[in-house]
Amino acid sequence: MSYECCWFNQERSPLECPNIEEGEEYLYSSPRKRFVEKCIDCSWFQRDLATLPENDSFRQIINALRDEYKEQKGQLQSMSDFLSSKSREIRFLHELSLVLQASMELDEILSVAMTAITSGKGFGMNRAFLLMLDRERKNLVGHLGVGPRNYEEAWRIWDEVDQSNFSLTELSREFYKKKLSSEKAKFQDILEKLTVSRDDTGHIFNRALQERRSILIEHAFEDPQVDPKLAQILGVSRFLVMPLISRNRSIGVLLADNFVTNNPISPRDLQSLQIFAFPVAFAIERASLYERLQEEVENQLKANQKLQEQQDLIIKMEKMAVVGRITASIAHSIRNPLAAIGGFARALLKNGDIEQKKEYLEFILSEANRLDDVLEEVLNYSEAQHPVMDRWDVNQLASAVTAEMKPRLEEMHIAVDLRLAAELPTACLDYKQIAYCLRTIINYVAVDQPAVDRIEVTTSQRGDRIMLCINDRGVALSEEIKQALLTPFMATETLGQGVGLPLCKIILERHGSSFEIEDRPDGGTQFCIVLQQQKEEQDNEPNTDCG
Amino acid sequence: MNRILIVDDEASIRLLYSQELTDEGYTVDAAGTIAAALALLKENTYAVVLLDIKLKNESGLDLLQSLVRERHDMAVILSTAFSCYKDDFSAWLADSYVVKSSDMQELKDEIKRLIEKKRAR
Numbered sequence: 001m002s003y004e005c006c007w008f009n010q011e012r013s014p015l016e017c018p019n020i021e022e023g024e025e026y027l028y029s030s031p032r033k034r035f036v037e038k039c040i041d042c043s044w045f046q047r048d049l050a051t052l053p054e055n056d057s058f059r060q061i062i063n064a065l066r067d068e069y070k071e072q073k074g075q076l077q078s079m080s081d082f083l084s085s086k087s088r089e090i091r092f093l094h095e096l097s098l099v100l101q102a103s104m105e106l107d108e109i110l111s112v113a114m115t116a117i118t119s120g121k122g123f124g125m126n127r128a129f130l131l132m133l134d135r136e137r138k139n140l141v142g143h144l145g146v147g148p149r150n151y152e153e154a155w156r157i158w159d160e161v162d163q164s165n166f167s168l169t170e171l172s173r174e175f176y177k178k179k180l181s182s183e184k185a186k187f188q189d190i191l192e193k194l195t196v197s198r199d200d201t202g203h204i205f206n207r208a209l210q211e212r213r214s215i216l217i218e219h220a221f222e223d224p225q226v227d228p229k230l231a232q233i234l235g236v237s238r239f240l241v242m243p244l245i246s247r248n249r250s251i252g253v254l255l256a257d258n259f260v261t262n263n264p265i266s267p268r269d270l271q272s273l274q275i276f277a278f279p280v281a282f283a284i285e286r287a288s289l290y291e292r293l294q295e296e297v298e299n300q301l302k303a304n305q306k307l308q309e310q311q312d313l314i315i316k317m318e319k320m321a322v323v324g325r326i327t328a329s330i331a332h333s334i335r336n337p338l339a340a341i342g343g344f345a346r347a348l349l350k351n352g353d354i355e356q357k358k359e360y361l362e363f364i365l366s367e368a369n370r371l372d373d374v375l376e377e378v379l380n381y382s383e384a385q386h387p388v389m390d391r392w393d394v395n396q397l398a399s400a401v402t403a404e405m406k407p408r409l410e411e412m413h414i415a416v417d418l419r420l421a422a423e424l425p426t427a428c429l430d431y432k433q434i435a436y437c438l439r440t441i442i443n444y445v446a447v448d449q450p451a452v453d454r455i456e457v458t459t460s461q462r463g464d465r466i467m468l469c470i471n472d473r474g475v476a477l478s479e480e481i482k483q484a485l486l487t488p489f490m491a492t493e494t495l496g497q498g499v500g501l502p503l504c505k506i507i508l509e510r511h512g513s514s515f516e517i518e519d520r521p522d523g524g525t526q527f528c529i530v531l532q533q534q535k536e537e538q539d540n541e542p543n544t545d546c547g
Numbered sequence: 548m549n550r551i552l553i554v555d556d557e558a559s560i561r562l563l564y565s566q567e568l569t570d571e572g573y574t575v576d577a578a579g580t581i582a583a584a585l586a587l588l589k590e591n592t593y594a595v596v597l598l599d600i601k602l603k604n605e606s607g608l609d610l611l612q613s614l615v616r617e618r619h620d621m622a623v624i625l626s627t628a629f630s631c632y633k634d635d636f637s638a639w640l641a642d643s644y645v646v647k648s649s650d651m652q653e654l655k656d657e658i659k660r661l662i663e664k665k666r667a668r
Contacts, residue, residue, distance in 0.1 A: 332601065335628035335647050340559035342649020347566060356566075363559045 004044035018043070040069055082268075089272050092116050092123075095169050096279055106287035111176035112169075113280045114146040117256055119171055120161065123273060125240075125256040125265075126154065129187070131194055131205065132252035132284070138198055140205050140253055142191025146175075146183055147259065154260040193233045194255070203227060205253045208243040214274050215241045216265055240265055242273055244281035251281045251288075333374045337367035377500070387430035387510055394427050394459050394466050394531065395420040401438045402457050409455065414446050417456040424459055427466050427531040429511055434468075434529065437504040437515075441470045441527045444485075444501060449474040449525070466531040473524035482517045504529070549662055550591060553577040554584045554607060555599040555626065560647070564597065567651050568658070579603075581610050588614075593621055594665065595658050598641070600627045615640045622661035626654070 006014050019038040020027050027034040039045055052059040099112045110130060116122035127147030131140040148154035166174065175183075184191075196203050201210070204226055208215050217223055217239050220231035231237070239257035243250070254277060258265065344360040402418050409416055438457075445455055452474040460467045477485075485501045505515045508529060516528045551573045553564045561577040568575045576591065578584035580602065588596075596614060600607040607625070614623055625644035642661055645654045 332628040336557050336560065339628070339647040339649050340557070340563055343563040343567070343651060344559075346649060346651075347563070350570075359562070363562065367559055 003048045005039075005042070005048045006044065007039070008048075040066055085268065085272065088122075089275060092168065092276060093279065095167075096276070096283075099169070099172070099283075104287055104290040106284065106291055107180055108176050109280075109283045109287050110144055111180055112172040113254075113276075113283075114144060115172035115175050116168060116276065117254070117273070118146050119168060120158065122168055123256075123269065123276070125269075126258045126260045126263075127256065129191065129194060129255040130252060131191075131196075131255070132288075133198070133250060137250075140194075140196050140198065142187075142194040143252070144180075144184055145187025145191055149186060151260055190233060194230075204230065204241055208241045208253060209245070209250045212243055212245055214243065214270055214277070216267075216270055217241070235259065236262070238262070238265060240270060240273065242277050244277055244284060246281040246285040249285060251285050254280075330374070330378065334371065337370045337374075340364075340367045377503075387433055387507070389428050389430055389511075391426040392429050392431050392434075393424070394429075394468055395424050397429075397431060397435055398438065398457055398459055398468060401435050401442070405439065405442055409442070409446055412446055414452060415454045416442075417454065419456065419458045421458075421460045424461060424466060425533050427533060429513075429531060430507075433507045434511075434531070437507055437529055438468065438470070440500040440504055441529075445470060445472045445474070445525075445527070451475060452524075461533070464533045466533055468529040468531065470527045471520060471524060473520070473522075476519045476523065477517065477525050485517065549594040550574045550576070551658065552584065552587055552591075552593045552596045554579075554581070554596065554602070554610065556580065556603040557599070560599070564651070564654075567655070571655060571658075573658075581605050581607075584610060588618070594662050595622045595624060597624050597626050597654070597658075600625055611640055620665070622665060624654070624657055624661070 006017060014028050014031075014034065017028070017034070017038065019042055020034070024037075027037060049059060049062055096112055096116065099109065103109055114128050114130065117125050117128040125147075127145070129142065129146075130144045132143045133139070134141050148157055161171070164171075164174075196205055198206060200206060202225075204215060204217070207225070217226055218237070220226045220234070220237045220239060221228070222237075223231075234255070234257060236257045236259050239255055242254040242256070244252045244254060254273075256265075256273065341364050344364050348357055348360055398420060399418060402416055406416055442455060442457070445452055449472055452472045454473060456469075456471040458467070458469045458471065460469070501515075508515045508531075512532055514530045516526075516530060518526050518528070520526050551568055553561055553568075553575060555561050555564070555577070556579050558579070561579065565575045565577050576587050576593075578587055584596075598607045598611060598614075611623055611625070614621060622642040623640075625641045626647055627644065628647050643657050645657055648654075
């Protein structure tokens, strides 16, 4: 008996096998695989089997084995399909997680999600719509639609996708860059109509969110739980409503359908999409929060900028106010003596007795001296900006200034005590300016502090600071007066009062030192020039020659 | 005879104004502080008070307010070295103001005008 089957027919080479197709050439060299894949259904084998009598036990056993084999093969195929479906899900989720980790951009995340749902390399749905809760969380608003609007567009898009051979990530990136805005516009009419209030609790979208589960609608036009208008808007009888919930917070709803192919949506599709929906919801929420955070940061930056502008304006206005006070002070200080000098000069031109003329001339001289003082003060104020630093003995400075002022103070019946610290280190200072400060303070105490009959000038060392203090036992000063004394041109009675003590403060600040006015515990006030002890390196003073 | 009170903390200005206004035929008193001015106001009646705004540690505007409240028959001229007083509403209560100058003609004219105005009432 001769058999057709290549296993027993020596004249037949496996290369003649009619079942092996292009791409399956490897089966020629692998008899075992060839047997499993092809031989059981091979027409040669079938015909060889048919030559046996019907009641032949061997033929019956072979038939039974063949049927069992087909059954097992079918199950294997089913499991293989299941595995590839799961593998595809894992791949999507992996790709999605990569994008989620890398992106905070809401639109980019939506592009990936919508591409994954509608791409053949993804879940392969024809169309998808995303509705998101608005800021007030009162409405589900149509946000984005993806997919073809009609059959022609569908075939064109799918053809393009087939030819492009892009991965899912590449497809979504392409979509994000080139198509997102046009897709939004394309479905604008449908998106507007899909918008629904959260108060409409019976609506299928709200139900999916409330019940936290996906709902598969098979017969939208007949289903009583579906608003007939919704079925009409979508134009399909079968669609899927998937809630997007991150933790316990509702984000929105995803709609998907097979508008073009009208393919069924299987429970397995439903399950896969549900798994997919969870990270999408999480990513959308995170991106939305990030977007809002960015807005807040931007608002904050704008507010800060505005605040800065306001502060700059205030500083500018303060400077202008100081300029105004300076002008007023100088005008006042000059006009009074000028009016007197001019007035007396005019009077002298008229007739008058000798005594009167003498008195007028004395006033003219005195007022001219005042103008000299005004000029001196203005120049001092200007010179304070450029101190000439050198090492000086503060005790020597205090002694010299006190000695110089003593006769005048005695005329005013004010005694001066000098108490100097032994072994005082030198200080880096502008002698002329510090001497001016000391003179100005003593003069202020003598002239303007009421009830002063004794002034004490002391030097001492406190840590690395050298204190040069002027003490009186007069009336204590209020905080307001202390503040006013250190603000330039606050007092405009004379320029000396207007600028004297504030100028001391400016001079000392430029020395890296300070000016302190404190109440004395036993009554009166202590004015202290706080100088820094001479250091090894004087690197913070541009004009210094010390060091 | 019309009596004028000068309130100014500058001794030179007090002397100059006193002499000039005396030469014009007025009876002139002068005060360097508000206290001294109030003492003179208690004793005498003045047709015009010539008031400096910035006294040493006081404000002439304080005296102006009490003059306006209590002495309706007196004219007050604010005399000042600078024009900042315009920022203070209380300065508006005065009948007139002059900025200090070596040429006193404006001040003299103003005094004359206010006295004539008072006579016409």
